[in-house]
Every structure is written in structure tokens, then in C-alpha cells.
Amino acid sequence: MKYQEYGLVNTNATFQDAIINRYAIGAFNFYNLETFAAILGAARQSHSPIILAVSESALKYMGDDILMSMIGASHITPDERITLHLDHGHSFDACKHAIDLGFSSVMIDASNLSFDENVKISAMVAEYAHQHNVSTEAELGTLRGQEDENTFSDTELYTNPADVYDFVSQTNVDSLAVAIGTSHGAYKMKSPTQELRFDILANIMDLLPNFPLVLHGASSVPSHLVQTINENGGDIKNALGIPVQQLQRATTTNICKINVDTDSRLAFTAAIRETFNNKPDVFNPREYLGAAMHAVYENTLDEIINIMGSANRLA
Numbered sequence: 001m002k003y004q005e006y007g008l009v010n011t012n013a014t015f016q017d018a019i020i021n022r023y024a025i026g027a028f029n030f031y032n033l034e035t036f037a038a039i040l041g042a043a044r045q046s047h048s049p050i051i052l053a054v055s056e057s058a059l060k061y062m063g064d065d066i067l068m069s070m071i072g073a074s075h076i077t078p079d080e081r082i083t084l085h086l087d088h089g090h091s092f093d094a095c096k097h098a099i100d101l102g103f104s105s106v107m108i109d110a111s112n113l114s115f116d117e118n119v120k121i122s123a124m125v126a127e128y129a130h131q132h133n134v135s136t137e138a139e140l141g142t143l144r145g146q147e148d149e150n151t152f153s154d155t156e157l158y159t160n161p162a163d164v165y166d167f168v169s170q171t172n173v174d175s176l177a178v179a180i181g182t183s184h185g186a187y188k189m190k191s192p193t194q195e196l197r198f199d200i201l202a203n204i205m206d207l208l209p210n211f212p213l214v215l216h217g218a219s220s221v222p223s224h225l226v227q228t229i230n231e232n233g234g235d236i237k238n239a240l241g242i243p244v245q246q247l248q249r250a251t252t253t254n255i256c257k258i259n260v261d262t263d264s265r266l267a268f269t270a271a272i273r274e275t276f277n278n279k280p281d282v283f284n285p286r287e288y289l290g291a292a293m294h295a296v297y298e299n300t301l302d303e304i305i306n307i308m309g310s311a312n313r314l315a
Contacts, residue, residue: 042301
């Protein structure tokens with residue numbers, strides 16, 4: 001089915017509004033009914049546009065039919081400005097599959113390849129996507145850390161501003177993910193005083209004025225969630241996210257999409273661990289999954305309001 005039949009929108013108009021009005025759209029990853037309902041519910045409660053992000057591995061986990069049935073049953077309307085986005089598609093076939101399934105936006109991540117190979121595959125995806133009015137994101141530079149089995153790197157390579165104009169011109173992508181010091185996982189910063197490379201971002205913006213830019217690996221890793229996990233049997237030591245103030249600063253630039261995955265995982269896990277620790281007799285999944293869903297909802301709502309600045313942006 002076409003994504004329009006699900007009431008979804010692509011990111012083109014949404015991103016331009018975000019750039020003009022200086023806010024960002026949260027791209028929140030989900031993996032099951034609970035995380036899906038929590039994120040969608042927070043967007044609707046705050047009257048915020050939202051990007052529902054699904055990785056290749058999450059799509060495999062949920063299954064095509066289950067995922068699209070959840071989307072269809074949610075009665076989404078275009079006025080809500082909700083995008084269904086493939087996060088880190090690693091091949092043309094993966095992106096094509098998502099487009100054919102009903103996704104309204106796809107990311108082709110060929111950032112681990114040479115510049116020329118990245119251009120080649122990103123251009124192929126953009127061409128196919130645009131035939132279906134689907135927006136396309138690509139990435140230049142490499143983020144350190146691991147998101148899932150398909151997205152990981154031991155190295156960090158900042159985006160070279162000298163490459164961005166040629167890359168966008170040759171690929172015709174609609175947005176560009178840049179590497180300015182964020183990373184995947186719960187260990188994003190070496191110290192609380194570490195700064196993102198806003199100087200690199202400024203150079204990129206000079207070369208691509210008003211062009212939509214994206215921050216991956218940008219979870220804030222709330223300390224209270226890490227503390228709750230560790231106090232209830234977890235072992236996540238020295239986890240540091242991107243400081244909220246730096247993310248807020250990013251939203252005043254051409255960064256119009258900020259990806260959040262780790263924070264939702266932490267919220268989900270913290271609620272389940274706390275429930276099991278405080279109520280050892282609980283074995284009804286609805287009770288601990290309900291707590292987890294509420295925790296993801298609360299965290300998503302907080303980040304929409306206090307980081308993205310996207311609340312009450314719907315016409």
C-alpha cells in the first residue's frame with residue numbers, strides 16, 4: 001500500500017517548518033506494541049509532529065504485517081504530520097522493501113563505504129523513493145558505538161564539510177545525517193564537559209543553507225533512568241548521553257531531526273526492573289509491560305517538550 005493510505009506524510013514540509021521555526025522533530029525508535037503506543041500517544045498528547053523510526057532489525061522482529069497493522073489501526077491523519085521512517089537501511093533492497101510496504105521516509109546508510117560508493121547507492125535509493133514521493137536521508141561521516149546488530153562502529157569520523165555540497169548535489173537526497181560528536185548506545189560522551197562540534201556544523205550549514213540536517217545517536221541518557229536500572233539489579237556504569245543544553249542548541253540550527261533510541265530502551269528497562277524488584281510476586285505481563293509503556297510515554301513527552309521544542313506545532 002502507499003503511505004498516503006495510512007494517513008502518513010513524508011518529511012519534506014515538516015522539516016522546512018522546523019528549520020524556519022527553530023525546532024526539531026524527534027525520530028523515536030520503536031520495536032513492539034508498547035513502545036509504538038507510548039511514542040504515538042506522547043506525540044498526540046503534545047500536538048507534536050513525530051517520526052516513528054524502525055530499524056531493519058526491529059522490522060524483522062515485529063514482522064511486516066504486524067507493523068503495518070498497528071499503523072493502520074491507529075487511524076493516523078495527515079494533519080498529525082506523522083512519518084514512518086526506515087532507520088539505517090543498509091541496502092537499496094532494504095529501502096525499496098520499506099517503501100513498497102508503506103513507509104513514507106527511508107534512510108540509506110552507506111557511510112561505511114567510500115565516498116563514491118556512498119553517492120552511488122544513496123542516489124539509487126533517492127531516485128526510487130522520489131518516484132513514490134518518499135523522502136530520503138543519507139549519512140556522511142561515521143558514528144562510534146552500537147545501536148543494534150546492523151548498526152555499529154568502533155571508529156568515529158567527523159563529517160567533512162568539504163564533501164557535503166557534492167554529496168547532496170550528486171545524490172538528490174532530502175536530508176543529511178552528520179557526524180559532529182554524537183554516538184550510538186549509552187556511552188556517548190567521555191566526560192560531562194565534552195562538546196559537540198558545532199564548528200563543523202556551522203561550516204556544513206554555510207555550504208548547505210536551509211538544508212535539513214539530522215543528528216543520530218543523540219539520546220540524552222537521563223541519569224535517573226540509569227540510576228533506577230542500577231538500583232534494581234542492572235549494571236550500566238558511567239553512561240553519559242548528549243547534554244540537554246547541547247541538544248537544545250542544535251534545534252536552533254538546521255538540525256531538524258534528532259534520533260532517540262537509547263532513552264526509550266532505558267525507560268522501558270528501568271520500569272520493568274523496578275516493578276520486578278518492588279513486586280516480586282508479579283507475573284502478569286500486562287502489569288510490567290504497562291509500567292514500561294508508561295515510562296516510555298513519559299520520557300518521550302518530556303523530550304518532545306523540553307528538547308525538541310516541537311509541542312503544539314501542528315496547524
